[in-house]
Amino acid sequence: MSGVNIDWNRVAQEFGTPLYLYDFDHFREQFLKLKNAFKARKSIIAYAVKANSNLSVVKHFAQLGSGADCVSILEIKRALLAGVDKYKIIFSGVGKRDDEIEEALRLDILMINVESEGELQRVEEIAKKRGRPARISVRVNPNIDPKTHPYISTGLSKNKFGVDIETAKKLYLYAHKSPHLEPVGIHFHIGSQLTQLEPIREASQIVADLVRSLKSVNIDIRFFDVGGGLGIVYKDETPIDPYDYGQAILSTLSGLDLTIICEPGRFLVGNGGYFLTRVLYEKRNGEKRFVIVDGAMNDLIRPSLYQAYHKVELIGGEDGEPEPADIVGPVCESGDFLRKDVPLPPTKPGDLIVVHSAGAYGFTMASNYNSRPRVPEIALENGKIRLIRRRERFEDLIAPEIDYLI
Ligand SMILES: *Cc1c(COP(=O)(O)O)cnc(C)c1O
Numbered sequence: 001m002s003g004v005n006i007d008w009n010r011v012a013q014e015f016g017t018p019l020y021l022y023d024f025d026h027f028r029e030q031f032l033k034l035k036n037a038f039k040a041r042k043s044i045i046a047y048a049v050k051a052n053s054n055l056s057v058v059k060h061f062a063q064l065g066s067g068a069d070c071v072s073i074l075e076i077k078r079a080l081l082a083g084v085d086k087y088k089i090i091f092s093g094v095g096k097r098d099d100e101i102e103e104a105l106r107l108d109i110l111m112i113n114v115e116s117e118g119e120l121q122r123v124e125e126i127a128k129k130r131g132r133p134a135r136i137s138v139r140v141n142p143n144i145d146p147k148t149h150p151y152i153s154t155g156l157s158k159n160k161f162g163v164d165i166e167t168a169k170k171l172y173l174y175a176h177k178s179p180h181l182e183p184v185g186i187h188f189h190i191g192s193q194l195t196q197l198e199p200i201r202e203a204s205q206i207v208a209d210l211v212r213s214l215k216s217v218n219i220d221i222r223f224f225d226v227g228g229g230l231g232i233v234y235k236d237e238t239p240i241d242p243y244d245y246g247q248a249i250l251s252t253l254s255g256l257d258l259t260i261i262c263e264p265g266r267f268l269v270g271n272g273g274y275f276l277t278r279v280l281y282e283k284r285n286g287e288k289r290f291v292i293v294d295g296a297m298n299d300l301i302r303p304s305l306y307q308a309y310h311k312v313e314l315i316g317g318e319d320g321e322p323e324p325a326d327i328v329g330p331v332c333e334s335g336d337f338l339r340k341d342v343p344l345p346p347t348k349p350g351d352l353i354v355v356h357s358a359g360a361y362g363f364t365m366a367s368n369y370n371s372r373p374r375v376p377e378i379a380l381e382n383g384k385i386r387l388i389r390r391r392e393r394f395e396d397l398i399a400p401e402i403d404y405l406i
Contacts, residue, residue, distance in 0.1 A: 003023065003271065003272075004023050004026075004274070004380060006021070006380065008276060008315050008352050008354060009315065009352065011276065011385065012276060012278065014385075015376050015387065015391075016376070016391065017276055017277055017278040017294055017295070017352070018275065018276060018277040018294055018295035018299055018375045019275075019276050019375050019376045019378060019391075020273060020274065020275055020359075020362060020363050020376070020378065021273070021377075021379075021380055022052070022054075022057060022269070022272055022359055022377065022378070022379055022388075023272040023273075023274075024057075024060050024379050024380060024381035025380070025382070026272035027057070027060060027061070027268055027272050027359075028060070028064060030264075030268045030269075030271075030272070031047075031061060031064050031066065031268055032064070033242045034230075034242050034245075034246075034262060034267065035064075036243075037245055038249075038250075038260050038262065040246075040250060041253075041258070041259070041260050042258075042259040042260070043260040043261070044067045044088050044259065044261045044262075045066050045067065045262050045264065046089070046090055046261055046262065047061045047066045047067070047068055047069065047264065047265070048068075048228045048263045048264060048265030048266075049070050049071075049075045049078060049079055049265075050070075050071055050265060050364060051266055051268070051269050051359075051360040051361055051364065052265075052269045052359055052360055052361075052363065052364055054363065054377050054388055054389055055078060055081060055082050055388075056082075056377075056379055057379075057388070058078060058079055058082035059082040060379075061268070062082050062083040062084045063083065066088070067084060067085070067089060067090070067261070068088065068089050069090050069092055069228065069265075070089060070092070071091075071092050071093040072093065072100065073091075073099070073100040073103050073104060076089055076103075076104060076107060086107060086108055086109050086110070087110050088110060090109070090110055090111055090137070090185075090187075090225065091104045091109060091111070091112045091113060092113040092115075092187070092189075092263075093113075093115070094115045094160055094161060096112070098122060101122060101126050102126050102130075105123075105127060105130055105132070105134055106130075110223070111135040111136055111137050111184055111223065112134060112135070112136050112137075113136070113137045113185070113225070114171065115138075115161060115162055115163065116163060117167065117171060120138075120171050120174065120175065120181070123136060123181065124175075124178055124180045125180075127180040127181065128180045133179065133180050134180065134181055134182065135182045135184045135185075136182065136183055136184070136185070137183070137184065137186055137187045137223060137225060138162075138163065138168045138171050139161060139162035139163065139187045140163065140164075140165060140168045140186060140188045140207050140210065141159065141161060141162030141164055141188070142188055142202070142203040142206040143164065144190050144199045144202050144203045144206070146191030146194050146196070146199045146200075146229070147194075147195075147199060161189070162187075162188065162189075165210060168186075169210065169213070172219050173217070173219075176218075183219060183221065184221065184222050184223055185221060185222065185224070185225055186210065186211055186214075186223070186224060186225065187225035187227065188203050188204075188207050188225070188226065189225075189229060189263065190203050190227065190229060191229050192228070192229045192231075192265075192266060193229070193232070193266060194229040194231050194240065195231040195238060195239055195240060197240050197245065197248050200226075200249070201248040201249070201252065204226060204248065204249045204252040205252040208224070208253055208256065211224065211256060212255075212256070215256075221258065222259060224253065224256070224260050224261065225261040225262075225263065226249055226260060226262050226263075227262075227263050228262065228263040228264040228265050229266075230245060230266070230267035231266070231267070232270040232360075233271065234270075234310060234356075234357050235309045235311065265360055265361075266360040266361070268360075269359040269360045270357050270360035271357050271359065272359045273358040273360065273362055274354050274355065274356060274358055274359075275299065275300050275310075275338075275354070275355040275358040275362060276295075276352060276353075276354055276355075277293040277295030277299075277352070277353050277355065278293060278294045278295075278350060278351070278352055278353075279291055279292070279293055279316075279349055279351040279352070280293060280294055280330075280349060282325075282346070282347055288326070289323060289324065289325040289326070290325060290326050291325045291326070291327045291328070291344060291347055291353075292328055292329070292330070293327055293328070293329060293338070294329070294330065295329055295338065295355070295375075296330055296336050296370075297329060297331050297333060297335060297337070297369075298329075298331055298366060298367045298369040298370060299329075299362075299363075299366050299374070299375055300355065300358055300365075300366070301366070301367075302358075302361060303338050303339065304336065304337065310338065310339065310355045310356055311355075311356040311357065312327060312338065312339050312342060312353055312354065312355050312356070313353065313354040313356065314344055314347065314351060314353055315351060315353070315354060316348065316350070316351030317347055317348075317351055318346040319345070319346075320345050320346040321345070322343035322344055322345050323343060323344070323345075324342065324343055324344075325341075325342060325343075325344050326340045327340075327342060327344075327353060330370070331370050331372070332370060338353075338355055339355075363375070363377060368392075368397055373391055373392030373393060373394070373396065374389075374392045375391055376389055376390055376391045377389040
């Protein structure tokens with residue numbers, strides 16, 4: 001069932017559990033599929049670093065020519081360190097601090113993606129102080145229901161992201177007049193794990209029409225940033241075909257000479273990631289069966305946070321009828337589970353459980369809750385495995401806490 005051909009027992013023995021393993025070959029295939037979908041135009045695939053920000057992962061994409069969509073200044077530093085060209089880096093996010101804006105301008109990235117009127121003014125002031133105009137795009141909220149989970153929908157008026165069409169127009173007119181601002185791009189991102197094409201096409205149409213009306217007043221937008229959000233298969237979803245996705249967007253851009261920017265995160269890395277955990281015990285509370293493993297919500301929070309479904313695969317197991325069990329971790333929270341009510345045969349301590357589709361928003365959302373060290377990350381490429389982040393140690397956890405020494 002595992003998408004990769006790998007001896008999980010050997011991996012567990014070599015690196016210990018829990019851990020993340022990433023299939024770099026899958027990452028590359030996904031990247032090329034999307035790049036190909038836009039081949040009729042100039043395009044930049046700007047990997048959304050927040051999905052999986054391991055430097056080796058970002059470097060892997062950088063070597064394929066990827067740009068980076070970053071939501072904090074330190075993500076930008078990661079992207080640069082990993083070899084992403086500065087002119088392919090976009091800075092997004094609703095709450096940028098002054099020091100982040102200043103540093104982004106100093107680093108001369110492609111553009112700052114502005115999400116409010118207040119932010120536009122801050123960028124203007126900071127650019128003025130530096131004496132060099134700032135390249136910006138405005139994140140437009142097209143008020144389209146992406147038909148995804150409410151926590152990961154971002155393109156509705158009730159969401160905190162972007163500005164409405166009328167405000168966007170106002171901001172572009174303002175930026176156009178300002179000697180300190182250079183409006184070069186336009187941006188929308190309506191949600192994550194999108195599986196329906198129509199909302200994307202509609203949003204693209206709305207934003208493309210805005211580009212046309214800006215053009216009529218001599219505001220020449222060069223970068224059309226369609227955000228990320230392409231969904232993947234976790235369970236039984238029918239994902240959008242990248243080719244259809246490309247066609248849907250291109251169909252809204254007739255007569256416009258634009259470079260398309262696409263910012264996928266999950267699509268590139270989601271299905272290529274595996275979380276490997278080991279069975280510690282089984283127990284029953286009344287009728288309820290629990291399989292207790294060494295991985296927990298602090299390592300992979302998606303099931304607890306979004307009720308996200310992840311396919312699980314048992315390596316080992318005993319003879320016997322499969323019976324429903326909750327797979328739970330050692331963290332002191334009732335919400336600490338990886339799957340609920342999954343039919344499993346009897347297990348024994350030491351069996352392995354592979355959690356699939358854990359490459360996006362897995363490790364990057366991990367915490368040290370319960371003083372649990374963050375787990376190692378392993379790359380699989382051309383049939384070879386290598387460690388790309390070692391397991392944290394006690395010393396890593398306590399290093400910033402120096403007060404107790406005094
Ligand atoms: C999170 C995010 C993305 C990536 O979203 P995915 O669903 O992982 O593709 C792209 N652009 C912006 C602005 C984001 O915030």
